[in-house]
Amino acid sequence: MSETALSGQKSPTARSIFAALQLDTRFLGMIGAFIVLCLVFNVFTDGRFLTPRNVFNLTIQTVSVAIMATGMVFVIVTRHIDLSVGSVLATIAAVMAVVQTDVLPDILGLGHPANWILAILAGVVVGVLIGAFQGWMIGYLSIPAFIVTLGGLLVWRNVAWFITSGQTIGPLDDTFTMIGGIGGTMGETGSWIFGIVAVAAALWLQVASRRRKASHGFPIKPAWAEITMATITIIAIFGFVWVLNSYDIPKARLMRIFEASGETLPEGLTMGYGIPYSVVLLIVVAIVMTVVAQRTRLGRYIFATGGNPDAAELSGINTRLLTVKVFAIMGGLAALAAAVAAARLGFSTNDIGTLDELRVIAAAVIGGTALAGGVGTIYGAILGALIMQSLQSGMAMVGVDAPLQNIVVGTVLVLAVLVDIIYRKRTGD
The missing domain is CATH 1.10.3470 (ABC transporter involved in vitamin B12 uptake, BtuC)
Known part of the structure; x- marks a missing residue:
């Protein structure tokens, strides 16, 4: 009998990992x-x-x-x-x-x-x-x-x-x-604020879902699976915000925006569009x-x-x-x-x-x-x-x-x- 069989445990597989992550x-x-x-x-x-x-x-x-x-x-x-x-x-x-x-x-x-x-x-x-x-x-x-x-x-x-x-x-x-x-668009600052709120809401929903399942006796994910899903969520949301913020408003358009508000575009200033x-x-x-x-x-x-x-x-x-x-x-x-x-x-x-x-x-x-x-x-x-x-x-x-x-x-x-x-x-x- 193999050592794995004697221990009564199976080595983790991709299928079991996906099953745990649901x-x-x-x-x-x-x-x-x-x-x-x-x-x-x-x-x-x-x-x-x-x-x-x-x-x-x-x-x-x-x-x-x-x-x-x-x-x-x-x-x-x-x-x-x-x-x-x-x-x-x-x-x-x-x-x-x-x-x-x-x-x-x-x-x-x-x-x-x-x-x-x-x-x-x-x-x-x-x-x-x-x-x-x-x-x-x-x-x-x-x-x-x-x-x-x-x-x-x-x-x-x-x-x-x-x-x-x-x-x-x-x-x-x-x-x-x-x-x-x-x-x-929301601009860079507004987009980061939106991203932070979205992450907080997503994590809250994840915690609330886990508590609801536990209270009704349904199976819940292992702690490592919850942490993995939370990490993926955070990376996805902040990554999306970062990419959209990285698209800079063209200088000519930025100058028109500042001129419309009666201001002068500061030298070297760049701004991203955001979400x-x-x-x-x-x-x-x-x-x-x-x-x-x-x-x-x-x-x-x-x-x-x-x-x-x-x-x-x-x-x-x-x-x-x-x-x-x-x-x-x-x-x-x-x-x-x-x-x-x-x-x-x-x-x-x-x-x-x-x-x-x-x-x-x-x-x-x-x-x-x-x-x-x-x-x-x-x-x-x-x-x-x-x-x-x-x-x-x-x-x-x-x-x-x-x-x-x-x-x-x-x-x-x-x-x-x-x-x-x-x-x-x-x-x-």
């Missing part, structure tokens, strides 16, 4: 694929892909799709699909642009500080109503979601055209454009959607219905009303995404949101949301959106033609679904 192996695989993707593009772009400037641009380019992808998780989990989100985004962006350039200036005056808030509220109301209307047709009229939203793809794109008379509307309110990305407000919005959306998914009755109903619609209905869940709620949430998130997309451009254009429906669905599926329903995560969808954007941006930097980019993205989507099917068969999910 990590999602599929999500870890996605992170690994993302890291490899970034390193490959960094090599082919002579180190330009992983510069602070490009990382900053990637974050603000990902936000609008990532916000909608969090809602698409709920839609797909309930065994539906929404092909209209890009067109709905265009309609809402048109509404927001017209409200803040034509309607509110006549009522409140041009440049009124409430214009941008009221414009966003108007867009959210329109988005929720559109989503609820489509959900009503799906839930109560029993029209397949594919048909309803395919019709919506055509209808809402052209509704947007009629709202703007086919014209580009802008420039948009200066405060409104701050949520678009580069025009509105964009749009990224903060995405983080807030991700937290809220995660809480809804994991801590509310609505979230439990969504996943229960996706897992077995018939059993959910027999247990008393109003699946028709639930469908309306899910699509209303999707519409509201499309409105937030429309605000970010229009603000980033500074205008509402006719082609805004074109093909976003495919990017959003791809992000959710690549992020692990099962097309069969019942399975999906918010953080996975956001990582999926980041992978999609990194893939497109990297190919553009390398010089790959747009048609070939679309071929690659389509191939990756199909492969992601195949990998997901194989993974679930092997794990028995």
Whole structure:
């Protein structure tokens, strides 16, 4: 008998370590694929892909799709699909642009500080109503979601055209454009403060989760596993802040900022952009959607219905009303995404949101949301959106033609679904 067998202990393996850390192996695989993707593009772009400037641009380019992808998780989990989100985004962006350039200036005056808030509220109301209307047709009229939203793809794109008379509307309110990305950031100091608060909140949640599991008699992680996860969290958050703070504001722009405040730029002074407000919005959306998914009755109903619609209905869940709620949430998130997309451009254009429906669905599926329903995560969808954007941006930097980019993205989507099917068969999910 071996010495190990006599002692009754097994040597630690990678599998046992992952089990102790209670990590999602599929999500870890996605992170690994993302890291490899970034390193490959960094090599082919002579180190330009992983510069602070490009990382900053990637974050603000990902936000609008990532916000909608969090809602698409709920839609797909309930065994539906929404092909209209890009067109709905265009309609809402048109509404927001017209409200803040034509309607509110006549009522409140041009440049009124409430214009941008009221414009966003108007867009959210329109988005929720559109989503609820489509959900009503799906839930109560029993029209397949594919048909309803395919019709919506055509209808809402052209509704947007009629709202703007086919014209580009802008420039948009200066405060409104701050949520678009580069025009509105927290600055270096604000970003570090945000990072410290985020780390404190993450650690508090980790401790609270451990205490809650212990109080209910559930198994808890070993102390070394908790410390390891806390260390990874701290490094990830502070590393992200450091990278974004490392992207310096161009000197000419910095001089204009100081001149606007009646000051002179000190010699040799440099300042970083920091975290964009749009990224903060995405983080807030991700937290809220995660809480809804994991801590509310609505979230439990969504996943229960996706897992077995018939059993959910027999247990008393109003699946028709639930469908309306899910699509209303999707519409509201499309409105937030429309605000970010229009603000980033500074205008509402006719082609805004074109093909976003495919990017959003791809992000959710690549992020692990099962097309069969019942399975999906918010953080996975956001990582999926980041992978999609990194893939497109990297190919553009390398010089790959747009048609070939679309071929690659389509191939990756199909492969992601195949990998997901194989993974679930092997794990028995």
